[in-house]
Amino acid sequence: MSTTEDVRGIADPTSEGPGAPGLPKASTGIDGLDAVTGGGLPRSRCTLVCGPAGCGKTLLAVEFIVRGATLYDEPGVFVAFEESREDLIANVASLGFDLGELEASGQVVIDHVEVDGRTIEETGDWDLEGLFLRLGAAIDEVGAKRVVIDTIETLFGAFTNTAILRSELRRLFAWLKDRGVTAIITGERGEGTLTRHGIEEYVSDCVIVLDHRVSEQTSTRRLRVLKYRGSLHETNEYPFLIGSSGVSVLPITSMGLGHHVSSERVSTGVPRLDAMLGDGGFYKGSTVLVSGTAGTGKSTLAAQICASACERGERATYFAFEESEPEMVRNMASVGIDLKPWIDAGLLRVQCSRPKVFGLEAHLFAMQTLVGEHDPSVVVLDPVSDLLDDGNGDEVASLLTRQVDFLKAKGITAVLTSLSSESEAQGASQIASLVDVWLLVKSEEGNGEHNRVLYVRKSRGLANSNQIREFLLTDHGIELADVYVGPQGVLTGSARQAREATERSEGLARLEDLEQRQASLERRRESVEAQTAALWREFDVEASVVDRLLTHASTGSEEREGQRAEQGRLRRADSNGDDDT
Amino acid sequence: MSPGDDPAPYSGTDMWHLRLYVAGQSPKSLRAFANLKRLCEVHLAGHYEIEIVDLIENPSQARDDDILAIPTLVRRLPAPLRKVIGDLSDTENALIGLRLQQGSAT
Numbered sequence: 001m002s003t004t005e006d007v008r009g010i011a012d013p014t015s016e017g018p019g020a021p022g023l024p025k026a027s028t029g030i031d032g033l034d035a036v037t038g039g040g041l042p043r044s045r046c047t048l049v050c051g052p053a054g055c056g057k058t059l060l061a062v063e064f065i066v067r068g069a070t071l072y073d074e075p076g077v078f079v080a081f082e083e084s085r086e087d088l089i090a091n092v093a094s095l096g097f098d099l100g101e102l103e104a105s106g107q108v109v110i111d112h113v114e115v116d117g118r119t120i121e122e123t124g125d126w127d128l129e130g131l132f133l134r135l136g137a138a139i140d141e142v143g144a145k146r147v148v149i150d151t152i153e154t155l156f157g158a159f160t161n162t163a164i165l166r167s168e169l170r171r172l173f174a175w176l177k178d179r180g181v182t183a184i185i186t187g188e189r190g191e192g193t194l195t196r197h198g199i200e201e202y203v204s205d206c207v208i209v210l211d212h213r214v215s216e217q218t219s220t221r222r223l224r225v226l227k228y229r230g231s232l233h234e235t236n237e238y239p240f241l242i243g244s245s246g247v248s249v250l251p252i253t254s255m256g257l258g259h260h261v262s263s264e265r266v267s268t269g270v271p272r273l274d275a276m277l278g279d280g281g282f283y284k285g286s287t288v289l290v291s292g293t294a295g296t297g298k299s300t301l302a303a304q305i306c307a308s309a310c311e312r313g314e315r316a317t318y319f320a321f322e323e324s325e326p327e328m329v330r331n332m333a334s335v336g337i338d339l340k341p342w343i344d345a346g347l348l349r350v351q352c353s354r355p356k357v358f359g360l361e362a363h364l365f366a367m368q369t370l371v372g373e374h375d376p377s378v379v380v381l382d383p384v385s386d387l388l389d390d391g392n393g394d395e396v397a398s399l400l401t402r403q404v405d406f407l408k409a410k411g412i413t414a415v416l417t418s419l420s421s422e423s424e425a426q427g428a429s430q431i432a433s434l435v436d437v438w439l440l441v442k443s444e445e446g447n448g449e450h451n452r453v454l455y456v457r458k459s460r461g462l463a464n465s466n467q468i469r470e471f472l473l474t475d476h477g478i479e480l481a482d483v484y485v486g487p488q489g490v491l492t493g494s495a496r497q498a499r500e501a502t503e504r505s506e507g508l509a510r511l512e513d514l515e516q517r518q519a520s521l522e523r524r525r526e527s528v529e530a531q532t533a534a535l536w537r538e539f540d541v542e543a544s545v546v547d548r549l550l551t552h553a554s555t556g557s558e559e560r561e562g563q564r565a566e567q568g569r570l571r572r573a574d575s576n577g578d579d580d581t
Numbered sequence: 582m583s584p585g586d587d588p589a590p591y592s593g594t595d596m597w598h599l600r601l602y603v604a605g606q607s608p609k610s611l612r613a614f615a616n617l618k619r620l621c622e623v624h625l626a627g628h629y630e631i632e633i634v635d636l637i638e639n640p641s642q643a644r645d646d647d648i649l650a651i652p653t654l655v656r657r658l659p660a661p662l663r664k665v666i667g668d669l670s671d672t673e674n675a676l677i678g679l680r681l682q683q684g685s686a687t
């Protein structure tokens with residue numbers, strides 16, 4: 001071949017101006033990466049994936065090959081400079097990728113190129129035609145559409161004539177393009193450069209930078225599309241995970257705010273709270289923040305919401321970062337919320353883990369996986385403030401935003417609890433803008449006791465009550481009681497009870513007074529009746545005297561005349577009287 | 582001047598089996614073969630055997646024998662296996678690479 005001397009330049013930049021319509025892309029099949037890159041890697045071009053050691057370059061590249069072969073019917077060639085074929089197969093088996101099987105079925109070729117500078121002597125002019133030929137043979141063998149070269153920079157350790165090597169690499173990338181394969185070239189990060197030997201100079205269509213950072217003793221992997229010629233792409237850094245089923249990039253912006261909105265109400269299980277929130281509770285799929293100081297009953301409220309979901313026959317998932325499942329069941333039973341039957345029935349799943357166990361992203365991933373499996377209608381994160389302690393605020397806010405978006409997109413009601421400091425809900429303020437409903441549980445101190453009060457701090461789209469209610473944990477669940485507002489402020493607890501007692505006793509006094517009045521009236525009636533009776537008796541006596549006198553008069557004859565005369569006089573008098581009237 | 586130019590006849594009894602990997606009739610390949618032939622005649626007269634493998638005709642051999650660069654000369658025998666890449670225009674380095682001569686590289 002006479003072309004070996006010929007050094008072809010990298011792709012002509014004019015052939016791929018920005019915004020070239022419909023730049024063909026090859027889906028990677030990697031969770032989230034296609035969203036971040038707007039559909040995949042540039043088809044028939046080379047993509048550089050670079051990052052420090054252990055950042056997951058090789059796994060990402062392997063997944064690209066495996067998904068290509070299994071999902072898109074695009075066979076692939078994996079050229080491994082660093083790992084032997086056997087090591088590679090063994091290493092990716094943990095991700096559920098069976099490279100050996102794919103190789104046996106003719107979908108993948110793994111070519112381990114062993115380069116050992118100690119056994120190679122350079123004398124005069126050479127080129128990498130051997131690599132081209134074997135790669136070409138491998139591509140032809142399976143009809144490969146995808147090629148991974150991992151990590152070609154190893155060659156810089158084997159060959160001393162880097163001038164030849166560089167021009168050969170340049171030629172290699174151009175050759176890959178000519179072959180029409182979509183390629184990933186991996187490179188180790190160098191000092192101040194993307195790759196140790198500056199191969200980003202030759203691979204310029206698409207550059208993806210991987211990184212892993214340790215903050216607060218937890219490591220988070222990140223991915224960023226640094227460059228994507230001729231295509232729009234997301235420019236942010238995205239966390240990504242290497243889980244049991246491969247790489248998952250967790251894009252935040254690709255979620256957007258385009259989720260379906262429900263106007264269906266979900267009861268909280270506390271009738272008076274439902275009433276406080278307007279008609280019948282939260283909206284389905286809303287995000288509820290319950291914040292408050294320690295021991296104010298946040299978890300209890302969250303558990304109550306779960307229990308009421310289970311009562312309706314729905315499923316709920318409870319992520320507890322502070323209590324173990326048995327502890328939670330016991331503690332909730334003490335306030336009359338029996339979770340055991342729901343757990344046994346498989347409606348409620350309690351996932352307990354300390355926040356430090358995984359990195360934040362791993363938490364998010366674990367949560368999303370479990371939510372995917374369990375398909376609940378209510379998810380509780382108790383408390384998110386533990387996660388806030390775990391990383392820095394921005395990271396957690398971004399994590400929670402993604403989690404909230406994820407749950408919202410699925411129409412799942414999310415209940416987040418947050419432990420806030422005595423003064424103000426500081427931790428909660430970072431996420432307050434995310435949530436739809438914010439219930440604040442506060443501890444009111446006074447009269448040598450502290451009492452819980454609850455109020456609705458924020459409630460999007462709900463005609464909520466502005467009143468403060470006393471929040472009671474009884475042995476039959478949560479109850480809300482009215483609080484008394486008086487000149488001394490809000491009265492709760494014993495002060496409220498005292499006030500109630502006062503009111504009761506005042507009522508009693510009034511009643512007694514009435515009874516007394518009634519009694520005295522009765523007595524008066526009795527005395528009136530007695531007096532009346534006495535008068536009647538006098539009258540009767542007088543009447544009987546008159547009767548007697550009349551009888552005497554009618555029997556005396558001599559007195560008849562006089563009586564008649566008297567009668568006449570009386571009559572006259574009567575007639576006179578009649579005349580007068 | 583160059584020690585490789587001094588005719589130092591091969592003193593050993595081993596039969597040298599050398600394989601030269603080329604890609605077609607490229608100038609580099611032809612140059613490498615010419616240089617190798619000259620080198621063997623001078624240093625291994627009568628004790629060598631050269632096999633030419635054209636990878637264009639047999640590309641999968643590149644993978645089997647783990648060949649990257651062209652031209653590559655492999656000393657298959659005597660053991661251990663040694664690889665020299667390039668057109669062998671630098672005779673001294675070629676001799677050192679083949680361990681036909683002790684040099685700074687060893």
